[in-house]
Amino acid sequence: MNTFGQKLTLTTFGESHGVAIGGVLDGFPSGVKIDTDFLQNELDKRRPGRNKFATARNEADKVEIFSGVFEGVSTGTPIGFAIFNQNQKSNDYENLREIFRPGHADYTYFKKYAVRDHRGGGRSSARETAVRVVGGAFAQMMLDEFNITVKSGLLSVGDVKTNEFNWELAKNSEIFSLGNEDAMKELIMKVREEHDSIGACVLSVVSGAPTGLGEGLYDKLDARLAAAMMGVNGVKAIEIGEGINAAYLKGSQNNDQMGINGFYTNHSGGILGGMSNGEDIIVKSYFKPTPSIFKAQKTLNLNAKETEFELRGRHDPCIGVRGSVVATAMIRLVIADFMLLNLSSNIQNIKQIYR
Numbered sequence: 496m497n498t499f500g501q502k503l504t505l506t507t508f509g510e511s512h513g514v515a516i517g518g519v520l521d522g523f524p525s526g527v528k529i530d531t532d533f534l535q536n537e538l539d540k541r542r543p544g545r546n547k548f549a550t551a552r553n554e555a556d557k558v559e560i561f562s563g564v565f566e567g568v569s570t571g572t573p574i575g576f577a578i579f580n581q582n583q584k585s586n587d588y589e590n591l592r593e594i595f596r597p598g599h600a601d602y603t604y605f606k607k608y609a610v611r612d613h614r615g616g617g618r619s620s621a622r623e624t625a626v627r628v629v630g631g632a633f634a635q636m637m638l639d640e641f642n643i644t645v646k647s648g649l650l651s652v653g654d655v656k657t658n659e660f661n662w663e664l665a666k667n668s669e670i671f672s673l674g675n676e677d678a679m680k681e682l683i684m685k686v687r688e689e690h691d692s693i694g695a696c697v698l699s700v701v702s703g704a705p706t707g708l709g710e711g712l713y714d715k716l717d718a719r720l721a722a723a724m725m726g727v728n729g730v731k732a733i734e735i736g737e738g739i740n741a742a743y744l745k746g747s748q749n750n751d752q753m754g755i756n757g758f759y760t761n762h763s764g765g766i767l768g769g770m771s772n773g774e775d776i777i778v779k780s781y782f783k784p785t786p787s788i789f790k791a792q793k794t795l796n797l798n799a800k801e802t803e804f805e806l807r808g809r810h811d812p813c814i815g816v817r818g819s820v821v822a823t824a825m826i827r828l829v830i831a832d833f834m835l836l837n838l839s840s841n842i843q844n845i846k847q848i849y850r
């Protein structure tokens with residue numbers, strides 16, 4: 496499926512080395528002020544070639560909006576947009592025509608479709624995630640009307656971790672680091688020099704979300720957040736709130752006790768029974784190391800013959816860095832979608848509209 500969401504849907508198209516990538520955002524309410532500078536700023540954060548911690552592919556990533564916006568506001572009709580690819584170097588991928596990169600999607604895409612766009616991974620390339628960032632930025636413009644914010648930052652790179660949660664640092668950091676930035680950067684540069692790559696963990700926090708977002712039982716907010724994040728290339732695990740650690744705790748340690756001023760703690764990560772409880776929503780996304788590395792590796796070719804190869808091309812040494820921008824976008828889309836879905840959950844809401 497290339498469509499995400501239920502009421503607010505984002506359909507994406509395009510390949511890494513095709514003419515363009517783009518999307519259609521449908522179900523977006525009319526009357527939302529559209530800030531194109533904000534859109535472009537969000538894209539710039541994910542832009543390849545933005546600094547030495549990202550892939551050297553140098554794309555301007557300028558978004559063109561074709562529909563759904565008139566005189567600076569959304570019209571309620573589908574928002575169509577595209578980003579034209581400009582810096583493809585498809586020849587760099589010529590040696591991939593016959594072989595499958597270990598750790599990438601080449602093998603499974605070929606087995607499934609039997610037709611292969613080997614240039615930069617085609618549709619399986621994370622180039623497509625630029626479209627999600629645009630969709631997420633539109634969603635944020637809707638969330639702005641309710642003072643709901645979503646932010647993400649790097650909690651760890653390899654074994655370099657931080658407990659600082661320094662959001663001011665993350666905002667200005669080249670790698671969106673939440674702390675221990677120099678050590679994180681050093682490790683990324685070290686693996687890059689070694690022609691290798693490294694995994695990372697991204698922390699995302701939603702603040703200001705109302706209580707009751709999430710549809711019981713098969714569309715729980717945590718389930719949809721997990722699906723959104725596991726749908727991002729390279730994400731291998733998700734935690735909500737205490738996450739895996741909850742399995743090692745007692746109820747007395749994990750319960751968030753309540754008082755007249757709200758919850759005393761937030762082990763739940765802001766979600767109970769699949770619905771937001773008004774606290775910050777806390778999501779951790781675990782990214783694997785970039786599969787494309789420049790070391791000699793063994794693999795199979797199209798004739799199922801074992802072969803050794805060394806990759807060329809341009810790649811992110813740590814996908815969690817730009818992945819943190821994609822995480823924010825996906826979470827924005829989920830929250831906006833649930834805001835719209837929630838409108839019909841209660842007769843009082845419906846009466847307010849049709850009274």
Ligand SMILES: Cc1cc2nc3c(=O)[nH]c(=O)nc-3n(C[C@H](O)[C@H](O)[C@H](O)COP(=O)(O)O)c2cc1C
Pocket residue numbers: 550598599600619620621624727728729730783785786787788809810811814817818821
């Ligand atoms: C923002 C971002 C950038 C990425 N950059 C690269 C890259 O430069 N090279 C690469 O091989 N994989 C990159 N990936 C990861 C691959 O797209 C991903 O591992 C691949 O599609 C296989 O999917 P899977 O890891 O989910 O199984 C990136 C992922 C994201 C989210």
